[in-house]
Amino acid sequence: MMTKPRKNLHKLMASVIGLSLLAACSGGNAGTNNAPSNEGGATDPKSTVSKEGMPIVPEPITMTLMAPDVGHAKWEDMASLKEMEKLTNIKLTFQNAPSESFPTKKNLVFASGTYPDIFYGADLTAAEQVTYGDQKVLLPLEDLIDNYAPNLKKILDENPNIRKNITTPDGHIFALPFINSTAVLYRNPMWYNGAFLKALNIKELPKTTEEFYTYLKRVKTEDPNKNGKADEIPLASVKLTDLRMYFMGFWGMYNEVYYADKAGKVHYSPQEEAYKGYLTFMNKLWAEDLLDHDTFSQTDEQKAAKVKNNQVAVFDAFHPYMPFQVEPNRDNPLMTLLKSEVAESPVYGKHPGQSSYGQFAISKTNPNPEAAMRWADYMYSPEGALLFDLGPEGTLWKYTDKATKTKEFLPVPEGKKRDEIRGTLTPNYGIVPPGINLAETKKGLENDFDLFFKEELNTKIVPFAKPPMPNVFLTPEEQTEITALLSDLNPYVEQMEAKFVTGQEPLSGWDKYVAQLKKMGSERIAEIYQVAYDRWNSTK
């Protein structure tokens, strides 16, 4: 009794499915045919966009902006963006995603076919710029820069290296960088807990890996936080990602995946003999409980709690007072780079001068690319850099002498931190925005800590630093191969690093590990990047 009506239903379902498939097919066709027709806007300059001066457009226009967000305030309410809207006549609607999930969101947006008008602080990797530029999702910007970006054009003309770094192999510029010629760091450096140094009466910071080991050993056994408990954690980390690059420099490697050495030879770090030195040392720290045994299972919050609790001797932070949640001070010195058994050590992978990533891009569906370019160009002017770094005058700061651009900070309301307020005024907080870092922005505002920070970097890091690799672009074919190779290699390397460090895999397994890497195609990484590096070197 049951079977027959069911058979009916099956037939009905089958036919409907068939129909729906047909419908879906034709739908897909329509979609792909429509796509290219949107491109016209790029080359057709709108006469209403003024080439200089504000406002950019006489009649208000609206654009959608996609950006990562650290959640301090709604972007709609930020004083800098409101001021910018008043100035330019361009109203923005925001598509924000939390910064930790932004890379995923970005991929989804690129795959969805519906793009925001502009990408802001979006960290478009070289791979993404090439891929989506090649697919014509991102507009080529070089003509727009020449015609609608006087500030940026001036910077690029004065610094041909920057132009070289943002130009893809086929001569296009798809994304704009954050230019920071004074930048040294692009990862958090490591710091010593000053209270521990004082308690153990350390006059001179460790200079070699051996001395460093001895210091950590003393932290472990001599109770430098004086609470009578052996709760000190000499070195804290989350999955080693926070200290890896800093520490690999002690064995002469500039970066964790690939880098060019001083002679211009490209290396794939995880199969270098030097990398084995790094693993051996970290394994020793682990075995003697000097490296936190929660390293591979804890979260960032758990680690931060331990630092704040005054349990940790060496930790990573952008500014060393931040994890302690106190006002800026000179108490905690920067970790000196350590010399190891490797002759050419230590080294440091320095920030390449402008952010290696694309922080601003215009999508092909933007109806007003000229206006968008002028909007972005403002970030590269002194006024724009100031507005987006510190907010409009009268919120956080005021001029003491407008002619020399000298400023002072306004008093901060009780119970608030200046940096937190800044996070509610401008979007350029916790993300890397497009724009430029100019000395005059901070004129008169530098405090004692800023001077200390600069001094620490200049004496301890700068003499050993070199960018690991210029911003080389790969061709789409090279890029596809690299993506496939690295998506296979990276998890294996990460897994084996953890095993070697914790001793789950003895270091005698090194040769087997290198053989497996080679089997997975690791040698192609250095080869491909060598070609790209040589190509970069030969362009003018």
Place this chain on the structure above:
Amino acid sequence: MQSTPYPTQNASQPESETQLPKTTGRQWRRIARNWELYVFIAPAFFYFLIFAYGPMYGIQIAFRNYVPTLGFLGSKWVGFDHFTRFFDSYYFWDLIWNTLSISFYELAIGFPIPIILALAFNEIKTGFFKKLVQTVTYAPHFISVVVMAGMIITFLSPSNGILIHMLEWVGINPPDFLTDPRWFKTMYVLSGVWQGAGWGTIIYLAALSGVDPGLHEAAIIDGASRFQRLRHINIPTIIPTMTILLILNVGSMLNIGFEKVLLLQNPLNMESSNIIATFVYKSGLVDAQYSFSTAVGLFNSVVNCVLLITINQIVRRTSQNSLW
């Protein structure tokens, strides 16, 4: 039932073909006569059509080098390239083994425990105690996966986890549950039991409430012990429910709680926590290799389907219950 106007089983092939249009007409008339039933089923039907069958159109990107701007049909056809890459991958056997072993482990532990628990609940007579125990066992079900993973990590932290301290207190030297690959699967399965077992009893309790009290009375008069009544009355009553749930569990076996595995994963336990679903997520959404991850996902679905059909066959042969 006798009046169903279908060609009989022994009708010859050509005959049934010529009768086809006529049959279709009669079917439509039948549908029209019972239209209310079809209205009832329509929402579910369209749900599956739109959200389960419709998107299958996109599976073709597993056989292409998918480029979003070129669309599904415009992207280059590469056949089985992505499948070959997956089969040759260093991770292939690890992925298969982890996915299958976690699934079977979960099924072996997670399937019987709710049954035992339900039978036990059914024996509790006092109202307050019964309600208390049930509420306590149901409660973890309502904790979201993210919070659950956070709790597991905090409780099992080698330096200050509460469970670790408890083990140390009773004199056991605790293993590194979070980072030792040998413990990952047990940790995953047992925390799943803790979270899901109580909730899983509900359907069995419903089945048990259908037992005719007369049967128990008769058994008591015959001098049957509690355990004998459990064995000969309660268990046979819930066997049909058990078989159906078993088949359903097997059907979704390879769709292991992906979020939980991902949240508990770390480089040290990767060799036993890397499963197909997390691999698809990483290669597809993080690395943006859409075609490759679709191929891997499709492979997962095919294996799932084969498993479901196999179990269904086995169950049909051994008992009278089956999905189809």
